Amino acid sequence: MLTLFHAPWSRSSRLVWLVEELGADCRIEYCDIRRMDGTGAADPRNPHPDGKVPALLHDDALITESAAVALYLTGLHPEAGLSFPPDSPQRGSLLTWMFWASGELEPSLWNKMSGAVDADAYARARYDAAMTRLLEALWEGPWLMGDRFTVADVLIGSTVGWARDHLPESPLLDAYVERLAARPAHARALARDGAPPQYAEAS
Amino acid sequence: MLTLFHAPWSRSSRLVWLVEELGADCRIEYCDIRRMDGTGAADPRNPHPDGKVPALLHDDALITESAAVALYLTGLHPEAGLSFPPDSPQRGSLLTWMFWASGELEPSLWNKMSGAVDADAYARARYDAAMTRLLEALWEGPWLMGDRFTVADVLIGSTVGWARDHLPESPLLDAYVERLAARPAHARALARDGAPPQYAEAS
Incomplete structure (x- = not known):
């Protein structure tokens, strides 16, 4: 159970x-x-x-x-269909997104909210790199891994929605949040x- | 390739x-x-x-x-044999260790090294919780998940070895580092x- x-x-x-x-x-x-x-x-x-x-x-x-x-x-x-088999290279990309969420995206957001991004060059560079990675993926879109909606969209999409005000102004991000909210689940x-x-x- | x-x-x-x-x-x-x-x-x-x-x-x-x-x-x-099948509850425990390493252990160690653990009650509580989790697992031992050496021992064990001076004095930790170093691989x-x-x- x-x-x-x-x-x-x-x-x-x-x-x-x-x-x-x-x-x-x-x-x-x-x-x-x-x-x-x-x-x-x-x-x-x-x-x-x-x-x-x-x-x-x-x-x-x-x-x-x-x-x-x-x-x-x-x-x-x-x-x-929210993941990939263990021996698929896409499984590797999915795992990268999942660990990137906790290792890079979340610390970047906390640094943004605490003001560290505005005060510290290293925190700024890390935040910028995270935003670039996110926006480049959504530029390809519609989901983080392209045509397939995956568990990475649930994990990272929920973070993006929650922290929307601390992320850059971007129609790509707005449209992503709308696509996620439109899912029946x-x-x-x-x-x-x-x-x-x-x-x-x-x- | x-x-x-x-x-x-x-x-x-x-x-x-x-x-x-x-x-x-x-x-x-x-x-x-x-x-x-x-x-x-x-x-x-x-x-x-x-x-x-x-x-x-x-x-x-x-x-x-x-x-x-x-x-x-x-x-x-x-x-x-360094992991478990997807539908095995032990797979869930293994994933917990892997994400705990990046989400709790590593930030705790950086906070220890930067002095934040000594200056901030929240950082201290987080560090203490991480050390307790680690030591309780090694008390059972010999590996983090008991009798089976897993990929979590490679990830967390390498961190423990690298940051040994910033972890508590403990014969459990010393013995763990020695067990890891004794592996032919x-x-x-x-x-x-x-x-x-x-x-x-x-x-």
């Missing part, structure tokens, strides 16, 4: 979207987390060792880190993201 | 080690990079868009980001890491 520990409007929201894209049979367990505004608290039911989300339980096995959960869920559903995920009434009443 | 773009004594050294662990048929292309001490320069022959290493070419496909290259190479060699990789004489003379 698959159980996703999820906090509404958080980093695990992208996994709710992925569950919908994959048609995965996955129970969503709504839980509390510490929020950046100081509200919330680690939920004792959440198995994540740092009290964060997402956390995925597959039977007794625990999977954490957004991109790891995303790749793993996608690997369970090859029929959904995206709309279903939005509807499923918030806590169901029985949870909201109990907490 | 597989070609690994590698700079001696750099982050790509771990991939040379992995090539030896896997017995992969992979050509090593020695190249220059910008070093943290200000020496070196981006090598025009290196296809990495940011001039960094590692970069792997599989025919015409480019794979970058250390962990992506590591997972991809490992996926081409399932017979080496590790010794072969060390011998192959530096540029061969004909390259050193030409450059």
